[in-house]
Every structure is written in C-alpha cells, then in structure tokens.
Amino acid sequence: MDIAKELSASLQRGFIDRDYQTTDRFKPKLLINNTASNHYVLNTLLEELDQCTSFLFSVAFVTESGLATLKSHLADLDRKGIKGRILTSTFLSFNHPKIFKELLKITNVEVRLSNKKGFHSKGYIFTHDTHQTLIVGSSNLTAQALKVNYEWNIKLTSHSNGELIHHFNEQFEVVWNEAEVLTETWIHNYEKQYVPIEYRKDAKQVAEFPEVYTPNPVEDAIHIEPNKMQVSALHQIESVREAGHQKGLVVSATGTGKTYLSAFDVRSFAPKRMLFIVHREQILQKAKQDYMKILGGVEEEFGFLSGSRRDLHARYVFATIQTLSREETLRQLDPKSFDYILIDEVHKAGAHSYQRVIDHFEPQFLLGMTATPERTDDFNIFELFDYNIAYEIRLQEALEEDMLCPFHYFGVTELEYDEGVIDEATAFSKLVAEERVDHILQKIDYYGHSGEKLRGLMFCSRKDEAHQLSQAFNERGLKTVALTGDTSQEERLRQVERLENGLLDYILTVDIFNEGIDIPSVNQVVMLRQTQSSIIFIQQLGRGLRKHDSKEFVTIIDFIGNYKNNYLIPMALSDDRSQNKDNIRRSLKDTNYITGVSTVNFEMIAKNRIFQAISNSKLTDLKVLREAYIALKNRIGHIPSMHDFTLHNSIDPLVIVQKYNTYHQFLLKLKEVDPLWGAYEEQVMTMLSLEILNGKRVHEIVLAEMLLQKGDVSIEEYQQQLNAEGISWNDQTFRSVMRVFTLEFFNQSGKTKYGKKPLIERQGNLLGWNEKIQNSLRENSSFRNAVGDLLATARQHSVRYNQQQALTLHKKYTRKDVCRLLNWDNDESSTIYGYKTKHGTCPIFVTYHKSEKVESSVAYGDELINQETMHWFTRSNRSLASDEVKKILEASENGTDIHIFVKKDDDEGGDFYYLGRALPDTNSVQESLMKDKNHRDIPVVQMDMKLENSVEQKLYRYLVES
Known part of the structure; x- marks a missing residue:
C-alpha cells in the first residue's frame, strides 16, 4: 500500500468508520x-x-x-x-x-x-x-x-x-x-x-513547610498544620505505637520534610523530654528552628549538646552523635532521661558511636528517619527498628505528590578523544584538558538552569580533578571553588553560604555533599563521574530537589562516558531493582515512569553507551544477587519467598532461575538452607521454574494451582475455571498444555533435565500429579510451599501478557516459547533457521543488527522500512519455486499465520520482540542473488512484510538505530 492509500485508509477510519481496518500509523488521534x-x-x-x-x-x-x-x-x-x-x-x-x-x-x-x-x-x-x-x-x-x-x-x-x-x-x-x-x-x-504579568506564580514554598504556611511563617504554632504527606505519615506512626511497638522507621526521599514530620509527631506524642540526634553540627540550628515553629514554647526549652554547648537539662535537646556518644556525656544522662528519641539519617546507625547511644537509652519511643535504608555495609537498619516501617515515600511518589522540585535530567555525551571516550582508566591529563573544559562548558550552558542566577553543584571523580577544573573554570570567567574531604567544616559552610548568596556559580566536590547538606536554591547539578551505585546517584540528584522560590525546576546534567556501570543510571531513575536487563533497557527506551513536569532525557550517543553497558553488565553475578537478596531479607526479617521479590520490587525471580535453575539452588548457593528435598523434586521445580514461572501462558499455571489445591481435577472443571477467569480455551491449547506437563513437548535433553516421567497424568477425564509428586506434596511442607510460591509468582508475571491471545504484541519470546505458545507438538527451536512453517503458523525470527562474524550467505539485509513494513529475505538458496517460499507467499489463501519476531542484536540473548502478524506484499516479491562464503552467486527471495500492527515508536527507534 503506498502512502496515499495508507492516508486514505486512515481518514476512512478517523472520520467515517472507526471499525475500518487499517494500521495505527497515520490515523487521526486526540492527544x-x-x-x-x-x-x-x-x-x-x-x-x-x-x-x-x-x-x-x-x-x-x-x-x-x-x-x-x-x-x-x-x-x-x-x-x-x-x-x-x-x-x-x-x-x-x-x-x-x-x-x-x-x-x-x-x-x-x-x-x-x-x-x-x-x-x-x-x-x-x-x-x-x-x-x-x-x-x-x-x-x-x-x-x-x-x-x-x-x-x-x-x-x-x-x-x-x-x-x-x-x-x-x-x-x-x-x-x-x-x-x-x-x-x-x-x-x-x-x-x-519587560513587566511580568500580574498572575505570575507567587514565591514557591520550601518543601519542609506544610501547604498552609508561607516562606515566612507566623510565630503562632497553633495555626501550623501538616501537609497531605505528613497527615498520612503521622497516622501510620501512631498506628505503630497503638500496636504496642516502641520503634518506628520513616523512609522518605530527600527534600520531603522529614524534620517537620518528626516535629509534628513529637507535638502529638507530647513527651516530657525529647532527644534529636544528628551526625553534623550544622544541621542542629535549623532543626531547632523548625521544631520551635511547630511546638511553640519558650527559647529556654530548646537546647544543644554539641561542641562547647551542654544544655543537658533542656526539654528538647538537639545533639550531635560525636558529642552525645562520648562516655563522659552518657554518664551524665540517665537511660530514661528522654521518653522520645529521634535519629536523623539513621542509615548511619551501624557505627559504634550510634550503637553506644542506642544501647544506653530506654525511650518510650524511638523514631529513625532516612532516605536510603538499603546499605552496602551489611548493617540491617530494618532489624534495628524491629521491621516496623512506619511510613515510606520514595522519589517517584514524592514527585507525584508535588513535594519536590521538578527536575529535567539530561544524560549527555562525554568527550571523545582520538584514543577513545573517557572511561574509568582515563588519565588525569585528559580529565582536565582544555578540550574537556570546553565540552563541559558548552553542555552546561546549552542545558542551562531555572531562574536568573546559576547555583550549581558539580560532582567530580577525584580531588585533583575538582581543584584543576575549578581553576580552569575560573580562568574562563566562572566563580567556582573545589571542596573535598580535606576541607574543614567551617570552610565548607562558608562556601555554601557564598553559593546561596550568589557569590559563587559552582561548588566542585568529590562525594562530600552526597547527603547531610541542605542548599535549597541549587538549580543545576552536574555529574562528571561514573555512577558507582544507585544510592549515591539518587543522593547526588537529590541535592537539587528541595523547592525554592528562585527556581521552577532543577537541571541535572550527567556526562556519560564508556563507564561499565552506566546501566545503574536507568536503574536508579526508574527505581528498578529487578536485575533484569530487558527491564533496564525498557526504562531507557521509555522514561514515562517520571511523573509531573519532570523528564528524563538522553542524547542518542549517550543512550547507546548505556545500552552497551547493559549488554556487557554482569547483573547475575553472585555478588550482585547476594546483595539484593540480603537487602530484601533485611527489610522483611526472614528468608524471602520468590513472591516477596515481586511484592517488594526487588530481583526478578526469573533472573535467579535462569542462572540457578531453581530458587532452592540459589538458597543452597548462599548457604541459607540445607537441602529441603530430593533430586526428583528438584527436577520438577526446575521444570516449573524454567517453563511456567515466566507467566507467558496462564493455562499451565491455572491447572497446577487447581491440582495443588484439590489433588486432581476433571477436564470439565479445568475448562470451567479458565472460562470463569475469561481465559481463552480450545482443544489445541489443551493438548499443548498436556504435552508440556507430560514432557512430550521437550527434546530428549529437556526430558532428562525435568525427570523423564510426566508431571501430570491423565486417567480418563481426570488429571492429577504423578504419584511421586503427590507424595512429596503431602509429606514435605517445604516442597509444597515452594510450589505454591512459584505459582503465585507466575501469576504475578502473567499479568504482563494478554491471555486472550497466544502472543502479546511487543513482548519478548524465545524460539522455544513460540513453539509452545503456537501449540506446536514439539520444541523445534533448534531447527528453526530463521523461520519455519508448521501447524498453520510461520514464525519468522530476525536479528536486526548482524554480527560482523556472520557469514555472507546468512547476513540478510532485513530491515524495518517503517513502523508497518519489514523488508525481509528468505534463507539463501531459495527461489520463487521453492515450496517453503510458496507457503509464505500463499499464507493468506492457506490460512497460515505469519508472526514476526525481532531482536536488536545477539547481545540480547535468545529473546525476540514480537511485532505481530504480517502478510507479504505480493507487489514487492522478487528473486535476487547474494554471495555465499565462497563468493558464488546463490538465489534468495526478498519481499516486504506488512505488519498488522504498527511497531510502537520507542521500540522501533531502539531496533533500527545502531
């Protein structure tokens, strides 16, 4: 169909008949x-x-x-x-x-x-x-x-x-x-x-202030009320106390007003005495001021325990951990001195100083506050608070609630020298070279900042880089200073004040401002270093997320070189902890997970560098999986089930079983359990884990659930259950499901791997587990619980797929998946050389960007011409007279369904995106010649495949761009 005909068809659908069948590409749309x-x-x-x-x-x-x-x-x-x-x-x-x-x-x-x-x-x-x-x-x-x-x-x-x-x-x-x-x-x-219009926005409120008060609140504390988030959090903290718990943990994104929240809760609790613990002295004064606004009272009730101040008898004591944890200080304080204690930035509580203080005091209630409870130091914050998470609001939710300043993130292209792109091993001379300084200045100027005056933080990879770049920027007319761990606290505070007062354009630093510093007016954050961890990335991004009346948004400029950890960037921004490469690629292709006016943007070259880092990453290394496992175990207080991982947005269980065959084997590897069942049960769990857990077809899950619950079921009961759930049913699908459970579908190695004998047996109209499985389910509660856990997790995975159809558009499938879901009798994935016609279906598999190592005789020029058309080549040595070619060309007349599957390159493994059904455009079919490995001419047939559905835009661009 030419462009004029496609446009005509789209207008027919858009303005005359909405049921008119045509592609989505050109149809009129309401946006x-x-x-x-x-x-x-x-x-x-x-x-x-x-x-x-x-x-x-x-x-x-x-x-x-x-x-x-x-x-x-x-x-x-x-x-x-x-x-x-x-x-x-x-x-x-x-x-x-x-x-x-x-x-x-x-x-x-x-x-x-x-x-x-x-x-x-x-x-x-x-x-x-x-x-x-x-x-x-x-x-x-x-x-x-x-x-x-x-x-x-x-x-x-x-x-x-x-x-x-x-x-x-x-x-x-x-x-x-x-x-x-x-x-x-x-x-x-x-x-x-220029004169601003009258209705321009008033000065914005800083995030800590509840919605009802202004940047200059009245002194009368009676009129101060909590905002929406704080009302919800206060209710949940009170619920923790009502349940008889003496500890509670608040997890709240940087800039969401944890200090005010704690002050509101103190006002509600009305303690005789309160202790507020921080890790840095400069936080104390502001915390005290915030508390006075909420609690009211006289100045003498509020005291400090820091440096030379020893206001030990004040009602509300604000202390640094350094002073409080000294033995001479603790000796002067009775363990029951304070009935309410708060610890700010409580993720640091694994340190000995914090442990001494926590062990010393016996408050009626202990509240901990942090933005980053997941730690890499093996200390379990959740256990410290008896697993009582009183309230939790992460970055995405805080943005949705308009509690933070919106941001525009830009992943920009790092400088490329003749020797290559900047990476972990780049020499210092290159990091501070004149070309890189020019490149940085060009990017930060182009992407800019909100508001009239620039106030920027720039995170560097090393101390000498920070000092040298600061000097270079100053020579170019900027006003900057470098601060590192060698800089005194007094000097840091002085320079922060200069930045806030507009006397500096940038502070260049190496990690010391990741947390514990509050500069609400920062309107640009520049990252000149590789992302070492998602936690640090979010901490640094968060430096600009506090609201301030001088800015509408904060600009985040992230210079992306050839760093091996680039894949952490989309993981951090999307809060994806699945360790699933496809999920991470998806969050790089489609950044709509960021709500409100905030956006995530990548320059194309920078995006491709991240895609490469994803392909090269070792997300399933035992070290990585163990850290994620421990983080979840720490949060919930027991060995997680597979379903726990999905519920808590942690590792995708599919990642675990793809490496270890079963979750049980993973637990054994971590030495978390002794063997819970025998070799045959392990083979059964392997089959369920590798074939059913992915949820790509719900029919097997439903049958296994019914058998787990009832022991055996009739075919009629099974069909009724599918109908009740609105799941499509036909004899071919039932036959396919049974061949999977009897292992007839699999090749010989698969049958051996899964225990050789049928998992489910049929006796007349009755279906049931084989006798050995039935005995194990009856006698081994661990095995039964593991099967139930696996099926619950599979159910969770199945919601990703349209169970009314065999295949879901734009989801990923292996060749073996396709054989099963198209109801083929056997797994013929090893003999599908690009395509195969069988059982009225013809799946076509295309690797879009072929490796340079591929022989010329199979390096076909398959390509997407547009979102509805793929130019496709048959296998070599095929002509228009070949039977397999005729079957494809006559697919419409013969009722053969052609299905197109595409993967970007071999780095994506064995999974292909499903682009839907297609039919050959007969006007485009032609026989031509190509060279074999010996450079001889051999015939091949090429044609345009017209897709029934348009390829979604982001996937299309991902596939076609090299």
Missing part, C-alpha cells in the same frame, strides 16, 4: 495528558521530532521547563543536520526574557517573534520523507501543557500535497515573513521594557 496510562502530549511531540526532516512550531507561550523537555532531542537533530523554525510572541508578556536567551542557544532552530495582535496559536508541523504531521490544539510549549494539564490536541497526518496542511504551512509563512528575527539586541530591548 491528552493521561497520568493513569503514562501517555502525554509530549510523547507524540518527541516521536515526531525524532523522525522528522524539518519542523515548524507556532506557539504563543514558551517556558524554560517546556523548552528543556526538547533540548536533548534538538541536540540530536543538530548532529544529523536537521533544522527547524519556531514562531512565538510577546503576547501578554508571558514569555520571560530568559526563555529567549535559551532559544538563542539552539543553533539549529531559527526563532522569530510575531507582531500580530493577540498571537495565541499552538501548532506543530513536522515534515517527513513521505508526509507531514500536524499537531494543533491547546498545548503551548510549556512543561505543564505537555505533561500535566488537561489539554486537547489533534494529530493529523497529510500528504505534502494536501489542502489542509498547505493552508497551515501557508499561514505560517505569512506570519513568519512579517515577524522579527530573534537576536541578542532584540532580547536586550525586551528586557528593558
């Missing part, structure tokens, strides 16, 4: 911001931008945050030589002078200012090789309009000769030709006359 499905106007805008050959924007209003959502994509287009034009205005004085300065930085975009009275258009036109796309409606180029507000926009696709698109283009050109070119002189003149 709205839907947080429930994570679909935003911004998604479509970026998809079109990434594919276009040029673009036109006509938007009345532009904000810094709105422009930030596009910056990395515009940088990628600039590298490809693609340009665009933006037409905007000064209507209502909405556009701040700074946004025009930001627009001027984007060298591949020309900007003009319309003088039309009441200019209020909101339209986006994208030119592609074969068509043009128009998005028009209510969304200006603001982050709120593109991601949050309730907006209506229509997306239409047109042939370049279409009348409607012609009118839009013509009107754009008319206004463009009358408009004024954006220049520095124009901006200078606009600044002089």
Whole structure:
C-alpha cells in the first residue's frame, strides 16, 4: 500500500468508520495528558521530532521547563543536520526574557517573534520523507501543557500535497515573513521594557513547610498544620505505637520534610523530654528552628549538646552523635532521661558511636528517619527498628505528590578523544584538558538552569580533578571553588553560604555533599563521574530537589562516558531493582515512569553507551544477587519467598532461575538452607521454574494451582475455571498444555533435565500429579510451599501478557516459547533457521543488527522500512519455486499465520520482540542473488512484510538505530 492509500485508509477510519481496518500509523488521534496510562502530549511531540526532516512550531507561550523537555532531542537533530523554525510572541508578556536567551542557544532552530495582535496559536508541523504531521490544539510549549494539564490536541497526518496542511504551512509563512528575527539586541530591548504579568506564580514554598504556611511563617504554632504527606505519615506512626511497638522507621526521599514530620509527631506524642540526634553540627540550628515553629514554647526549652554547648537539662535537646556518644556525656544522662528519641539519617546507625547511644537509652519511643535504608555495609537498619516501617515515600511518589522540585535530567555525551571516550582508566591529563573544559562548558550552558542566577553543584571523580577544573573554570570567567574531604567544616559552610548568596556559580566536590547538606536554591547539578551505585546517584540528584522560590525546576546534567556501570543510571531513575536487563533497557527506551513536569532525557550517543553497558553488565553475578537478596531479607526479617521479590520490587525471580535453575539452588548457593528435598523434586521445580514461572501462558499455571489445591481435577472443571477467569480455551491449547506437563513437548535433553516421567497424568477425564509428586506434596511442607510460591509468582508475571491471545504484541519470546505458545507438538527451536512453517503458523525470527562474524550467505539485509513494513529475505538458496517460499507467499489463501519476531542484536540473548502478524506484499516479491562464503552467486527471495500492527515508536527507534 503506498502512502496515499495508507492516508486514505486512515481518514476512512478517523472520520467515517472507526471499525475500518487499517494500521495505527497515520490515523487521526486526540492527544491528552493521561497520568493513569503514562501517555502525554509530549510523547507524540518527541516521536515526531525524532523522525522528522524539518519542523515548524507556532506557539504563543514558551517556558524554560517546556523548552528543556526538547533540548536533548534538538541536540540530536543538530548532529544529523536537521533544522527547524519556531514562531512565538510577546503576547501578554508571558514569555520571560530568559526563555529567549535559551532559544538563542539552539543553533539549529531559527526563532522569530510575531507582531500580530493577540498571537495565541499552538501548532506543530513536522515534515517527513513521505508526509507531514500536524499537531494543533491547546498545548503551548510549556512543561505543564505537555505533561500535566488537561489539554486537547489533534494529530493529523497529510500528504505534502494536501489542502489542509498547505493552508497551515501557508499561514505560517505569512506570519513568519512579517515577524522579527530573534537576536541578542532584540532580547536586550525586551528586557528593558519587560513587566511580568500580574498572575505570575507567587514565591514557591520550601518543601519542609506544610501547604498552609508561607516562606515566612507566623510565630503562632497553633495555626501550623501538616501537609497531605505528613497527615498520612503521622497516622501510620501512631498506628505503630497503638500496636504496642516502641520503634518506628520513616523512609522518605530527600527534600520531603522529614524534620517537620518528626516535629509534628513529637507535638502529638507530647513527651516530657525529647532527644534529636544528628551526625553534623550544622544541621542542629535549623532543626531547632523548625521544631520551635511547630511546638511553640519558650527559647529556654530548646537546647544543644554539641561542641562547647551542654544544655543537658533542656526539654528538647538537639545533639550531635560525636558529642552525645562520648562516655563522659552518657554518664551524665540517665537511660530514661528522654521518653522520645529521634535519629536523623539513621542509615548511619551501624557505627559504634550510634550503637553506644542506642544501647544506653530506654525511650518510650524511638523514631529513625532516612532516605536510603538499603546499605552496602551489611548493617540491617530494618532489624534495628524491629521491621516496623512506619511510613515510606520514595522519589517517584514524592514527585507525584508535588513535594519536590521538578527536575529535567539530561544524560549527555562525554568527550571523545582520538584514543577513545573517557572511561574509568582515563588519565588525569585528559580529565582536565582544555578540550574537556570546553565540552563541559558548552553542555552546561546549552542545558542551562531555572531562574536568573546559576547555583550549581558539580560532582567530580577525584580531588585533583575538582581543584584543576575549578581553576580552569575560573580562568574562563566562572566563580567556582573545589571542596573535598580535606576541607574543614567551617570552610565548607562558608562556601555554601557564598553559593546561596550568589557569590559563587559552582561548588566542585568529590562525594562530600552526597547527603547531610541542605542548599535549597541549587538549580543545576552536574555529574562528571561514573555512577558507582544507585544510592549515591539518587543522593547526588537529590541535592537539587528541595523547592525554592528562585527556581521552577532543577537541571541535572550527567556526562556519560564508556563507564561499565552506566546501566545503574536507568536503574536508579526508574527505581528498578529487578536485575533484569530487558527491564533496564525498557526504562531507557521509555522514561514515562517520571511523573509531573519532570523528564528524563538522553542524547542518542549517550543512550547507546548505556545500552552497551547493559549488554556487557554482569547483573547475575553472585555478588550482585547476594546483595539484593540480603537487602530484601533485611527489610522483611526472614528468608524471602520468590513472591516477596515481586511484592517488594526487588530481583526478578526469573533472573535467579535462569542462572540457578531453581530458587532452592540459589538458597543452597548462599548457604541459607540445607537441602529441603530430593533430586526428583528438584527436577520438577526446575521444570516449573524454567517453563511456567515466566507467566507467558496462564493455562499451565491455572491447572497446577487447581491440582495443588484439590489433588486432581476433571477436564470439565479445568475448562470451567479458565472460562470463569475469561481465559481463552480450545482443544489445541489443551493438548499443548498436556504435552508440556507430560514432557512430550521437550527434546530428549529437556526430558532428562525435568525427570523423564510426566508431571501430570491423565486417567480418563481426570488429571492429577504423578504419584511421586503427590507424595512429596503431602509429606514435605517445604516442597509444597515452594510450589505454591512459584505459582503465585507466575501469576504475578502473567499479568504482563494478554491471555486472550497466544502472543502479546511487543513482548519478548524465545524460539522455544513460540513453539509452545503456537501449540506446536514439539520444541523445534533448534531447527528453526530463521523461520519455519508448521501447524498453520510461520514464525519468522530476525536479528536486526548482524554480527560482523556472520557469514555472507546468512547476513540478510532485513530491515524495518517503517513502523508497518519489514523488508525481509528468505534463507539463501531459495527461489520463487521453492515450496517453503510458496507457503509464505500463499499464507493468506492457506490460512497460515505469519508472526514476526525481532531482536536488536545477539547481545540480547535468545529473546525476540514480537511485532505481530504480517502478510507479504505480493507487489514487492522478487528473486535476487547474494554471495555465499565462497563468493558464488546463490538465489534468495526478498519481499516486504506488512505488519498488522504498527511497531510502537520507542521500540522501533531502539531496533533500527545502531
């Protein structure tokens, strides 16, 4: 079907008959911001931008945050030589002078200012090789309009000769030709006359302040009320006490107001005396001020225990752990001196100083507060608090609740020298070379910051790098200082104050500001080092997440070199702890997990470096799995079940069984248990783990669940249960399920691995476990519990798949999966050389980017021409007269279902993305010649496969881009 016919079909569906069958690619769409499905106007805008050959924007209003959502994509287009034009205005004085300065930085975009009275258009036109796309409606180029507000926009696709698109283009050109070119002189003149509109946002509240008070709260504590998060947290902390517990742990993201929350709880508890413990002296004064605002009372009730201060008899004592933990201090304090004790940053409580203090005191209630309870020092914070997690709110939830400052994260390309890209082994001279300084300055200027005055933190990899770069930046006109672990506390505080007062542009540091420092006005965080851990990454990102009236968002600029730990970046941003490479790739392809106006963006080269790091990573090393296992065990207080891992967003159990065959074997490897059952039971668990746990077909799970519960079931009962759950059923599927459980489906090595004998036997109309399994289930509770745990986990996995169909679009499958799910009698994966026609089906497997080692006779030129068409080659030495080719060409007449499966490259292992059903375009079929390994000409047939469904945009780009 040519472009004109596809467009005609899409209009038929969009405007005449919604049941008309056509692809999704060109159909008219209503674009709205839907947080429930994570679909935003911004998604479509970026998809079109990434594919276009040029673009036109006509938007009345532009904000810094709105422009930030596009910056990395515009940088990628600039590298490809693609340009665009933006037409905007000064209507209502909405556009701040700074946004025009930001627009001027984007060298591949020309900007003009319309003088039309009441200019209020909101339209986006994208030119592609074969068509043009128009998005028009209510969304200006603001982050709120593109991601949050309730907006209506229509997306239409047109042939370049279409009348409607012609009118839009013509009107754009008319206004463009009358408009004024954006220049520095124009901006200078606009600044002089600019007066902000009356309804511009008032000063924003700092996150610690409850919603009801302002940055300058009244002194009367009676009127101060907790915000939404704090109300929920206070209720849960009280519930912990009502249950008779004397300890509670609060896990709350940096910047969400833990200090105020604790003060509200102290006010509710009304202790006779309270002790607040911190690890740094500079935190004390602010903590005391915050408590006085909430609790009221007189100054004399609030005292310090730090340095030379010894206010031991104050009602509310604020102490540093260094002073408090001294033996002479503790001797002066009765163990029951305080009935309420709080420990800030309690993840440090594994230190001996904290242990001495905790062992000494006997409070009625102990509250711990931290943003990062998962530690790498083996200390179990959860155990310290008797596993009573009173309240937990992580980064994603805090952003959803608008408790933190929004952020725009940019994964940018690190400098590349002739010798290669900067990595862990790069020489110091390269880290501070003039070329790298220029590169850093170019990137931080391009991506910018919110607000008038830059206040930045820059994290370096080593001390000498921080000092040398600071000197180089100062020589270029910036005002910076380097602070390291060698810098005194007094000097650190002095420089932080200078940064806050606008006397510094940047503080360059090496890890000392990961936590325990509060600079709410920071509006840019720059990462010039590899990501060593997800915890440190989030701590450093969090330095800019406190709200402040001088900024609307914080810019995070992460320089991504060839670091082996690059894969930790998408893991940290998405809070994915599954250790599943496919999940991590997905969070790199699709960043819609970030809610609100915040965005995650990667320049294309930087993104490809992370993809490579994911492929090269050893996520299943025993060390990595053991750490994740211990973290979960610490949290819940017992050996986790497989289902615990899914419930607590931890390791994907599939990762464990793919390496160790069963969870039982993993526990044995960790020496967590002695053998719980015999060799045959282990073979049964291996079969269930490797074949059923993935949840790709729920039918086996349902049958195994019924047998576990009842012992045996009739075929009718089984069918009724499937019907009751709305699961599709037919005789072929039942036959396939039974061949899996009888092991007839598997090859000889599979049968041997799984114990040779059928797991489920059929006697007439009755199905049941074989006698040995029945005895084990009856006599060995550990085995029975393990089977139940596995099936519960498989159920959880099954929700990822559409159980009304054999295969779910865009999910991943192995060749063996496909044989099973298409109801083939046997696993023929070892003999599917690219494709095979059997049982009325023909799965086709394509490795998109072939290895250079692949022989020329199998290095076919398969490629996606667009999101609905794959140009595909048969095996070599095949002609139009070959039977297997005829079966494919006559698939429609013969009722054969062709299924297309694609993987990006061999680094992805044996799993392929399912792109759906397809049929050959008979007009495209041709026989041609290719070279074999001896450079002789051999025949091959090539054709266009028309996909029934469009490949989703992010997956399409991932597959086609090298």
